[in-house]
Amino acid sequence: xxxxxxxxxxxxxxxxxxxxxxxxxxxxxxxxxxxxxxxxxxxxxxxxxxxxxxxxxxxxxxxxxxxxxxxxxxxxxxxxxxxxxxxxxxxxxxxxxxxxxxxxxxxxxxxxxxxxxxxxxxxxxxxxxxxxxxxxxxxxxxxxxxxxxxxxxxxxxxxxxxxxxxxxxxxxxxxxxxxxxxxxxxxxxxxxxxxxxxxxxxxxxxxxxxxxxxxxxxxxxxxxxxxxxxxxxxxxxxxxxxxxxxxxxxxxxxxxxxxxxxxxxxxxxxxxxxxxxxxxxxxxxxxxxxxxxxxxxxxxxxxxxxxxxxxxxxxxxxxxxxxxxxxxxxxxxxxxxxxxxxxxxxxxxxxxxxxxxxxxxxxxxxxxxxxxxxxxxxxxxxxxxxxxxxxxxxxxxxxxxxxxxxxxxxxxxxxxxxxxxxxxxxxxxxxxxxxxxxxxxxxxxxxxxxxxxxxxxxxxxxxxxxxxxxxxxxxxxxxxxxxxxxxxxxxxxxxxxxxxxxxxxxxxxxxxxxxxxxxxxxxxxxxxxxxxxxxxxxxxxxxxxxxxxxxxxxxxxxxxxxx
Amino acid sequence: xxxxxxxxxxxxxxxxxxxxxxxxxxxxxxxxxxxxxxxxxxxxxxxxxxxxxxxxxxxxxxxxxxxxxxxxxxxxxxxxxxxxxxxxxxxxxxxxxxxxxxxxxxxxxxxxxxxxxxxxxxxxxxxxxxxxxxxxxxxxxxxxxxxxxxxxxxxxxxxxxxxxxxxxxxxxxxxxxxxxxxxxxxxxxxxxxx
Numbered sequence: 009x010x011x012x013x014x015x016x017x018x019x020x021x022x023x024x025x026x027x028x029x030x031x032x033x034x035x036x037x038x039x040x041x042x043x044x045x046x047x048x049x050x051x052x053x054x055x056x057x058x059x060x061x062x063x064x065x066x067x068x069x070x071x072x073x074x075x076x077x078x079x080x081x082x083x084x085x086x087x088x089x090x091x092x093x094x095x096x097x098x099x100x101x102x103x104x105x106x107x108x109x110x111x112x113x114x115x116x117x118x119x120x121x122x123x124x125x126x127x128x129x130x131x132x133x134x135x136x137x138x139x140x141x142x143x144x145x146x147x148x149x150x151x152x153x154x155x156x157x158x159x160x161x162x163x164x165x166x167x168x169x170x171x172x173x174x175x176x177x178x179x180x181x182x183x184x185x186x187x188x189x190x191x192x193x194x195x196x197x198x199x200x201x202x203x204x205x206x207x208x209x210x211x212x213x214x215x216x217x218x219x220x221x222x223x224x225x226x227x228x229x230x231x232x233x234x235x236x237x238x239x240x241x242x243x244x245x246x247x248x249x250x251x252x253x254x255x256x257x258x259x260x261x262x263x264x265x266x267x268x269x270x271x272x273x274x275x276x277x278x279x280x281x282x283x284x285x286x287x288x289x290x291x292x293x294x295x296x297x298x299x300x301x302x303x304x305x306x307x308x309x310x311x312x313x314x315x316x317x318x319x320x321x322x323x324x325x326x327x328x329x330x331x332x333x334x335x336x337x338x339x340x341x342x343x344x345x346x347x348x349x350x351x352x353x354x355x356x357x358x359x360x361x362x363x364x365x366x367x368x369x370x371x372x373x374x375x376x377x378x379x380x381x382x383x384x385x386x387x388x389x390x391x392x393x394x395x396x397x398x399x400x401x402x403x404x405x406x407x408x409x410x411x412x413x414x415x416x417x418x419x420x421x422x423x424x425x426x427x428x429x430x431x432x433x434x435x436x437x438x439x440x441x442x443x444x445x446x447x448x449x450x451x452x453x454x455x456x457x458x459x460x461x462x463x464x465x466x467x468x469x470x471x472x473x474x475x476x477x478x479x480x481x482x483x484x485x486x487x488x489x490x491x492x493x494x495x496x497x498x499x500x501x502x503x504x505x506x507x508x509x510x511x512x513x514x515x516x517x518x519x520x521x522x523x524x525x526x527x528x529x530x531x532x533x534x535x536x537x538x539x540x541x542x543x544x545x546x547x548x549x550x551x552x553x554x555x556x557x558x559x560x561x562x563x564x565x566x567x568x569x570x571x
Numbered sequence: 572x573x574x575x576x577x578x579x580x581x582x583x584x585x586x587x588x589x590x591x592x593x594x595x596x597x598x599x600x601x602x603x604x605x606x607x608x609x610x611x612x613x614x615x616x617x618x619x620x621x622x623x624x625x626x627x628x629x630x631x632x633x634x635x636x637x638x639x640x641x642x643x644x645x646x647x648x649x650x651x652x653x654x655x656x657x658x659x660x661x662x663x664x665x666x667x668x669x670x671x672x673x674x675x676x677x678x679x680x681x682x683x684x685x686x687x688x689x690x691x692x693x694x695x696x697x698x699x700x701x702x703x704x705x706x707x708x709x710x711x712x713x714x715x716x717x718x719x720x721x722x723x724x725x726x727x728x729x730x731x732x733x734x735x736x737x738x739x740x741x742x743x744x745x746x747x748x749x750x751x752x753x754x755x756x757x758x759x760x761x762x763x764x765x
Binding site for chain 1: 575576578580582584586590591592593595596597598604608611619623624625631632651653654657658659661662663664666677688690694697699701702704705706721743744746748759762
């Protein structure tokens with residue numbers, strides 16, 4: 009690595025850490041319903057939205073009511089995206105006359121965007137009309153992000169309220185997330201992206217004739233507005249097939265830096281928001297420390313692996329699937345960040361990463377998307393591990409476990425276990441099905457252990473709602489479309505429902521004052537314990553599969569074996 | 572019903588806001604402030620579009636600098652709809668064979684010694700299949716070939732070297748990204764050396 013690489017890395021971490029408390033504090037004010045500077049210019053719109061929808065933002069909901077509102081909101085959202093794709097050939101804003109999608113692909117894509125996964129079994133520029141991109145996909149980029157943020161805030165309320173059974177109001181949390189956080193940030197980012205060269209237009213594709221006389225079709229579309237929210241909302245779905253490797257999606261090192269920063273911006277800041285909402289910023293910083301610990305450990309391993317020469321191709325840096333303007337360090341940094349956050353956008357092809365760097369990307373998702381994770385979803389996923397960590401600590405010393413002064417009991421531990429293990433179970437069962445059926449194996453692009461990695465990566469990505477891919481795998485088959493849709497549903501809602509249930513069951517519990525026997529959850533010991541619990545639970549589940557994929561591929565590569 | 576109706580109405584209102592108002596607003600701002608970038612940074616010459624400043628086109632003649640190889644190469648040009656990558660893994664025999672043949676071909680075409688180092692981006696396909704850039708070193712290595720194919724005099728060759736040097740884009744703000752040369756822009760400028 010050159011000194012320039014180290015400077016870029018430090019600048020990235022510096023910017024991220026500087027924005028975390030700033031944005032974190034601002035978001036806490038918004039969710040707590042306090043006054044903030046966007047209220048005078050936008051407050052009328054907020055009230056107008058409530059009035060039109062006929063909902064009362066001040067009416068508190070219990071967890072089940074909150075959950076029902078969320079499920080209706082997501083369910084109808086799914087139907088709209090599905091129908092748009094099935095009818096797009098008849099609808100306006102389709103200058104390239106894109107045909108309707110097959111129902112399995114439309115189903116997979118609709119589930120994918122509603123669940124904040126953004127797994128894509130299609131290439132946007134060759135499949136989707138401008139209308140589908142903006143009215144279907146861009147909208148769900150906002151709504152799925154806001155949904156995750158709402159669940160997190162509900163959990164923070166449940167864990168910190170001193171009495172009552174309610175966890176907040178789903179409508180208010182959703183509207184505020186979009187109006188005051190996601191939209192303003194997206195507006196700023198989109199304009200900067202356009203200034204750097206990201207396209208934003210409704211004109212049909214252009215056709216160029218090269219100096220050597222050959223034609224090239226140039227894809228266009230309203231890309232900047234979608235890419236901005238895709239990065240900020242940890243959606244990550246590409247407007248174009250190759251995502252942010254595409255020069256029209258990520259034209260310069262500046263756009264690369266800003267998009268990469270946007271990937272972790274809100275997931276990191278929301279942990280700070282959480283700390284403030286539960287009344288102790290230290291609680292937030294402790295969780296954040298565990299996240300940064302796991303992030304940096306993965307990044308270090310991936311960078312080391314990617315800079316090792318491939319014995320099969322001596323003397324050549326590993327530039328397959330990478331862009332010249334971005335280079336190796338920023339490709340690996342992005343790959344690590346996007347899989348830690350459940351973003352899933354890519355600026356290099358993960359399929360072509362060295363085996364161990366590919367394993368870090370896969371492993372990050374296999375942790376359950378809790379190292380930052382998705383906006384909201386990452387932290388409520390991590391809170392499941394937090395509950396398990398205090399439960400285990402309680403078992404060790406023989407005291408009944410407490411978190412934030414509230415007793416953690418059987419119901420909460422069962423919910424946390426279910427939320428943690430459901431995506432893992434789906435991942436392993438579906439991957440095992442794929443490697444033992446011809447329908448699964450027919451999608452492979454690589455042979456040998458790398459083929460297993462392609463399938464493992466696909467289900468790790470979908471069942472944890474990441475959305476990045478070892479993109480050689482051809483996923484647009486009924487088998488992958490349908491099993492993938494199932495995995496994404498489980499990965500999203502089998503975590504959301506237990507998370508809200510925990511919020512509901514914790515809300516009425518009494519907060520006991522801390523005593524000398526309380527296990528502090530804001531100290532170094534807890535940070536290490538939490539990171540350890542994440543590694544152990546996920547590691548025990550996934551390590552056997554990883555040894556047969558990337559680990560054995562790494563060892564065979566050292567011996568010069570090819571497939 | 573008490574939850575269903577607000578869900579539908581709020582969904583419709585937010586769809587209007589984030590799916591229509593927001594993208595149209597950005598499009599409006601983009602066309603006012605950055606019309607060229609928003610429209611794909613198209614390059615025109617003699618009244619017709621020759622390409623985009625952000626996308627590569629295939630050059631196979633010795634009279635031009637060559638861009639990176641692309642998984643979207645259809646034989647005559649680089650396909651941009653859809654964009655594509657090889658997605659070969661590091662132990663793929665396809666990748667190793669392709670890289671070997673590209674390496675040999677690049678050395679032969681540019682008259683390099685058999686053990687001369689070649690920048691990796693000229694051997695490996697990019698992630699987008701549409702990488703417009705190559706490293707400054709990869710451009711320098713092609714100068715002799717281009718100059719010979721164009722029967723350049725010593726003076727013209729010096730002008731060519733200067734041109735390549737001018738076309739090097741340093742890291743943005745001095746520290747972001749990698750130094751690079753945009754091949755299409757270089758080739759368009761190249762035709763003006765008389």
